[in-house]
Structures are given as C-alpha cells and as structure tokens.
Amino acid sequence: MxxxxxxxxxxxxxxxxxxxxxxxxxxxxxxxxxxxxxxxxxxxxxxxxxxxxxxxxxxxxxxxxxxxxxxxxxxxxxxxxxxxxxxxxxxxxxxxxxxxxxxxxxxxxxxxxxxxxxxxxxxxxxxxxxxxxxxxxxxxxxxxxxxxxxxxxxxxxxxxxxxxxxxxxxxxxHLHSPDYVFEVGKPDLLIEGSDILIVALGSVAHEAVDAAKAAAETGLSVGVVSLSSIRPLDKEAYVDILKRYKQVLSVEEHSVHGALGSLTAEVIAEEQLGLKLTRLGFPEGQFSKTGPRDAIRAYYKIDAKGITETLKTLG
The missing domain is CATH 3.40.50.970 (Thiamin diphosphate (ThDP)-binding fold, Pyr/PP domains)
Known part of the structure; x- marks a missing residue:
C-alpha cells in the first residue's frame, strides 16, 4: 500500500x-x-x-x-x-x-x-x-x-x-510515496483488499481511497486500483488484480460509457471472470448536472461519501 x-x-x-x-x-x-x-x-x-x-x-x-x-x-x-x-x-x-x-x-x-x-x-x-x-x-x-x-x-x-x-x-x-516509480501500462494498486475492488480514474482515486478507509472501519476489505495508464494497459496484470476480488466498483468523473467502466466491463467479459461490476459516473447518454464541482460529485455519488454508501449496498 x-x-x-x-x-x-x-x-x-x-x-x-x-x-x-x-x-x-x-x-x-x-x-x-x-x-x-x-x-x-x-x-x-x-x-x-x-x-x-x-x-x-x-x-x-x-x-x-x-x-x-x-x-x-x-x-x-x-x-x-x-x-x-x-x-x-x-x-x-x-x-x-x-x-x-x-x-x-x-x-x-x-x-x-x-x-x-x-x-x-x-x-x-x-x-x-x-x-x-x-x-x-x-x-x-x-x-x-x-x-x-x-x-x-x-x-x-x-x-x-x-x-x-x-x-x-x-x-x-500525494497518494504516492516519494520513491514511487510510474510504470507505463501497469495498474496502480493503491490499497490491497479482498472483498471489493474500486477501480478509479484520475483524481477521484482520492475519493476512492477515503471511502476504502471508511469501509475498513466497518470490517469490509476494499482494495483501490488506479488505471492511470488507460492505453497502453497491461491487461494480464489487470486481470491478475481483478481475480483477487469478489466484485468490482468503477468510479470516474466521466460518462460510464467508453472510459474506465466500459474498459473494465470489456476485460471482465473477454476474460470470462464472472465478476459483478457496478459503475459510478455520469449516466450513459446524459450530460452532467450543473453546479459546484463538489456538489456534482456528491449528486452522482463519486465523492467519498457516495462511494462509501454504494460500498455498503454491495458488501
């Protein structure tokens, strides 16, 4: 970690x-x-x-x-x-x-x-x-x-x-220690867990980490991985991480269409992993609500509180 x-x-x-x-x-x-x-x-x-x-x-x-x-x-x-x-x-x-x-x-x-x-x-x-x-x-x-x-x-x-x-x-x-080394294509496992894996895109990884820590206090073991390298992506390494969990929650400040949630769904389906996937982001085919950024994140449950609430329904 x-x-x-x-x-x-x-x-x-x-x-x-x-x-x-x-x-x-x-x-x-x-x-x-x-x-x-x-x-x-x-x-x-x-x-x-x-x-x-x-x-x-x-x-x-x-x-x-x-x-x-x-x-x-x-x-x-x-x-x-x-x-x-x-x-x-x-x-x-x-x-x-x-x-x-x-x-x-x-x-x-x-x-x-x-x-x-x-x-x-x-x-x-x-x-x-x-x-x-x-x-x-x-x-x-x-x-x-x-x-x-x-x-x-x-x-x-x-x-x-x-x-x-x-x-x-x-x-x-900083989510990373000073000795962190970025490896192109490699999924970045921020927190180890065993029950649910949160897959996060960009800055919402901070929200995901906070939510995982809150979940740990309730006895739920939640891992967090950041896909900072969308393309190229080491698919084998990503599959290896996905296999360790019972279900997956993707979180992104992006439409659930075409980005992190879609990419993860594709990998799960193509590799026949049989994992339940829940996607948090902006609904497919819709524009985002307008307002302060924090309020928008809260509305779509991609802030720490919203992610924590979703984890409770999954755990």
Whole structure:
C-alpha cells in the first residue's frame, strides 16, 4: 500500500515544472496554447522561454494543426488548453493530424471532468477518454497526484508519438510515496483488499481511497486500483488484480460509457471472470448536472461519501 502525505500540489504546476525540466535536459519542446495562458498557468515558463510558447488565440483546430506542424519540424509539441475544447472543437484534427499522421504531439487536457462546475455542459469534459479510445495510435494517461503526473510527463516527452494526458486542474495531496516509480501500462494498486475492488480514474482515486478507509472501519476489505495508464494497459496484470476480488466498483468523473467502466466491463467479459461490476459516473447518454464541482460529485455519488454508501449496498 502506498502512503499518503498532507502535501498538496496543483497538477498544472507539475506540468510547468516538467516543461522547465525538459528544456534543461535538451528536449526541443514548444508549448501551444489557445488563449489559455491563465488556465495553463504558463506565465513562469513563458517568461523564461518566450520563444517556446505559441498562442494561437481561441482557435483550437489551429492549435492542433500548428502543434502537428511543429512536431514535423523536429519539436516536441505540447498543447495545453481546456479538455472540453481540445477534444470537441479539434476532433478531426486530433484524429487526422495527430493520431493517423503519428506526429510527436503531447495533448494535455486541462480542467477535465466537471472541473468547470457551474459553467455547465459546454465546459464539462466527460467524454474525452471515450472519444480518444475510439481513435487509433494515441496513448492515454490520467495521473492521480503530483508525483505520478511528473513521471507521466517525463515519459510522454521521451515517447515518440501521440500522447493524451487528462489533467485535473486542482491541488491534491500525494497518494504516492516519494520513491514511487510510474510504470507505463501497469495498474496502480493503491490499497490491497479482498472483498471489493474500486477501480478509479484520475483524481477521484482520492475519493476512492477515503471511502476504502471508511469501509475498513466497518470490517469490509476494499482494495483501490488506479488505471492511470488507460492505453497502453497491461491487461494480464489487470486481470491478475481483478481475480483477487469478489466484485468490482468503477468510479470516474466521466460518462460510464467508453472510459474506465466500459474498459473494465470489456476485460471482465473477454476474460470470462464472472465478476459483478457496478459503475459510478455520469449516466450513459446524459450530460452532467450543473453546479459546484463538489456538489456534482456528491449528486452522482463519486465523492467519498457516495462511494462509501454504494460500498455498503454491495458488501
């Protein structure tokens, strides 16, 4: 089990630190933003490296096309803008200019899930994973904390080819100890258990860990695994973890269609594991409610309290 400290860090700050680190190590990195300098917290990097920041304005399709062009010119191009606009407005460009063309672009989707809260469905990104899982030739990651995010960014810059990083724009405590080593494709088992396994995506892993600890006080043994590496995924390793439990609960700040719940259902069915699966997230075919983010999480029971209540019905 990984230990959790009280340290909190905004994952966007981790991204900016990774930019500085990459340039210091000789990576020919250029970031591309679409009038999203404040969203990306990019000012410190832009001040130190003005020639490495391209702002295309509110033109997300151009952002992706320019990033593709920069990569063809020998740069490691990194986009940094809001996930809902990156994925929805630039859908065709991501498919053709990045994935099909195999350009060395790293797409960072900021403010993923319902981070924009009261701004509503136009600003919620609850379908980004399902869209990109439908595209070929792109790796997909969703870090849970600063320690893991830093390593995922370093991996992405070293990897030749398209990468999407679903980044939560908030400060979270560390779920991992300082000696944690991210392994691409490997399911990240945060808590060992024996009765129910919670499978979590991104920052809701924090809610899942809190719920598992609460369940332990009632005698229910709940494990928590984070699938921070959606693609590639070591299916054999994931199956090995799933087999240790009686039933599975997936939790994601995403539609239950096409992302973590769907992926887990596919694995259970294909491997004939015979496990009961319950999925928590936004109902298939629906937009999320509008309101403060915490209230949205509570409404759909993807906060610690809601997960705990669901565990009681399963246990």
């Amino acid at each position: 990984n230990s959790m400290t009280v340290v909190k860090q905004d994952l966007r700050e981790v991204m900016i630190e990774s930019f500085h680190r990459a340039v210091a190590h000789g990576v020919n990195l250029v970031t591309v933003v679409s009038d999203s300098t404040s969203t990306a917290k990019i000012a410190p990097f832009q001040s130190a490296n003005p020639e490495r920041v391209v702002n295309v304005g509110i033109a997300e399709q151009s952002l992706v096309g320019i990033a593709a062009g920069l990569s063809l010119g020998g740069h490691v191009a990194v986009t940094a803008n809001a996930a809902p606009f990156l994925i929805a407005r630039s859908n065709e460009q991501i498919k053709n200019d990045i994935c099909y063309s195999n350009t060395n672009v790293k797409l960072v989707g900021l403010n993923a899930g319902v981070a924009y809260g009261a701004l509503g469905a136009t600003h919620h990104a609850i379908d980004d994973i399902s869209v990109l899982r439908g595209f070929g030739n792109i790796q997909i990651f969703a870090p849970t904390d600063a320690i893991e995010a830093a390593q995922i960014f370093d991996y992405a810059y070293a990897h030749e080819g398209p990468v999407y990083i679903r980044l939560d724009s908030a400060a979270f405590p």
